Amino acid sequence: MLKKYLLVITALMVCNNTFAQEEEKKEKWQSGLTPAQKLIANTGEDLLTGGNAGEASTVISGYGEMSFKRNVAYKSSKASLDRVVLFVGHQFSSRISFFSELEVADARVEGGSVLGEIGMEQAFLKYSLNPRQYFIAGLITPRIGITNENHLPTNFNGTERPQVEQLVIPTTWRELGIGFYGQMSKFPIAYSIAVLNGFDAAKFQHGFGIGKGSGGGQSVAANNLALTGSLRAYWGDFQVQVSGYYGGSIGLSPYTADSLGIEHGAFAAPITMGEANVQYAKDGFNFKLLGAYIYNPKASDINRTFANNTAEKTYGLYAELSYDVLNNAYNANRTNKSLIGFVRYERLNLNAALPENGIMDGTLDQHHVIAGVGFFPVPNVAVKADVRYTHTGPFNKNLQINPAPVVRPYAEDNYTISFGIGYSF
Numbered sequence: 001m002l003k004k005y006l007l008v009i010t011a012l013m014v015c016n017n018t019f020a021q022e023e024e025k026k027e028k029w030q031s032g033l034t035p036a037q038k039l040i041a042n043t044g045e046d047l048l049t050g051g052n053a054g055e056a057s058t059v060i061s062g063y064g065e066m067s068f069k070r071n072v073a074y075k076s077s078k079a080s081l082d083r084v085v086l087f088v089g090h091q092f093s094s095r096i097s098f099f100s101e102l103e104v105a106d107a108r109v110e111g112g113s114v115l116g117e118i119g120m121e122q123a124f125l126k127y128s129l130n131p132r133q134y135f136i137a138g139l140i141t142p143r144i145g146i147t148n149e150n151h152l153p154t155n156f157n158g159t160e161r162p163q164v165e166q167l168v169i170p171t172t173w174r175e176l177g178i179g180f181y182g183q184m185s186k187f188p189i190a191y192s193i194a195v196l197n198g199f200d201a202a203k204f205q206h207g208f209g210i211g212k213g214s215g216g217g218q219s220v221a222a223n224n225l226a227l228t229g230s231l232r233a234y235w236g237d238f239q240v241q242v243s244g245y246y247g248g249s250i251g252l253s254p255y256t257a258d259s260l261g262i263e264h265g266a267f268a269a270p271i272t273m274g275e276a277n278v279q280y281a282k283d284g285f286n287f288k289l290l291g292a293y294i295y296n297p298k299a300s301d302i303n304r305t306f307a308n309n310t311a312e313k314t315y316g317l318y319a320e321l322s323y324d325v326l327n328n329a330y331n332a333n334r335t336n337k338s339l340i341g342f343v344r345y346e347r348l349n350l351n352a353a354l355p356e357n358g359i360m361d362g363t364l365d366q367h368h369v370i371a372g373v374g375f376f377p378v379p380n381v382a383v384k385a386d387v388r389y390t391h392t393g394p395f396n397k398n399l400q401i402n403p404a405p406v407v408r409p410y411a412e413d414n415y416t417i418s419f420g421i422g423y424s425f
Contacts, residue, residue: 085103192228197225286324287319300358311350369388389415
């Protein structure tokens with residue numbers, strides 16, 4: 001009997017030690033986060049109070065990025081203050097806190113101009129049940145992909161976020177809803193589940209996937225709903241995540257939907273999305289692999305009703321390898337500076353399958369190869385430079401409704417040279 005007790009105690013000690021090691025590994029994945037990000041990501045003691053949960057506290061933080069891009073084939077250049085974002089968080093009590101991000105995109109907003117945007121990226125209340133579980137409610141970013149939740153310019157390589165996480169998985173995708181987040185007590189596994197408002201199929205736009213159908217919290221139709229969930233595991237130097245989304249895309253009232261001849265209901269014209277990614281980090285090396293797939297079985301009905309050339313199937317994947325020359329295990333004189341070289345390959349097709357009333361667009365069948373460097377004089381300031389090679393299928397002239405008298409030939413092979421700076425605090 002004593003032997004059995006000793007075996008059980010030994011097993012528990014080993015399990016506890018393993019979990020502690022994995023907790024340290026998980027903390028490493030959050031080491032590059034700003035205080036504002038840690039406020040949201042933290043599932044233990046709330047960082048807003050620094051451990052003084054009885055005292056109210058307010059935190060102001062933010063991030064921004066600027067870029068210059070040169071299109072080689074078309075001999076055109078563009079410079080932009082892409083975004084400036086202000087974060088404000090407040091701790092009401094040991095359990096209740098508030099988080100918000102206000103974005104100004106393209107420097108300014110002017111009446112009559114299609115450029116520029118002022119909008120909320122996030123605005124939600126958080127209620128902590130215990131150190132490992134909490135609810136959030138408000139305008140939230142679903143935990144799908146790598147950069148949707150963690151989209152600071154200092155946290156991704158290159159002047160642009162991966163195309164797959166812009167066009168397949170919508171970029172900075174936020175919806176109104178309520179979510180439950182947590183992590184297991186015995187294993188290094190985090191999980192989430194949320195109920196959100198669904199997409200608006202009437203706003204789907206050719207060439208932008210489903211992203212334009214996101215409501216962003218602005219007077220969205222709430223007749224249709226969506227469910228999303230994720231599992232994220234930390235093991236050694238790896239982080240692995242799988243996530244999914246299922247939601248209706250028709251939020252019209254029954255009367256309006258019937259008059260248009262399209263179905264209605266909470267999950268009418270459903271959008272199904274699946275995503276998985278793997279990240280590895282050790283000794284200055286970082287590797288990312290992500291794949292995403294979207295299925296829209298009612299694309300034909302959406303096209304018939306809204307004439308927006310919606311695809312039935314969309315997919316994207318990318319692989320990225322990077323190395324920090326200055327801050328790695330082989331450099332005895334480590335500093336807080338980093339010089340990261342990277343290469344990324346992306347493959348995506350926004351019309352992988354079309355319904356019978358869809359029009360093929362070869363330009364949406366894309367390959368991207370990006371190589372570049374990022375210099376960090378301090379951890380939260382980045383100076384970036386990269387070159388992108390893009391290859392697509394041919395342009396379909398049937399998509400030109402009113403062609404210009406002189407049309408510039410479409411370049412199926414093109415290069416873009418980019419420079420940028422980004423910061424977060």
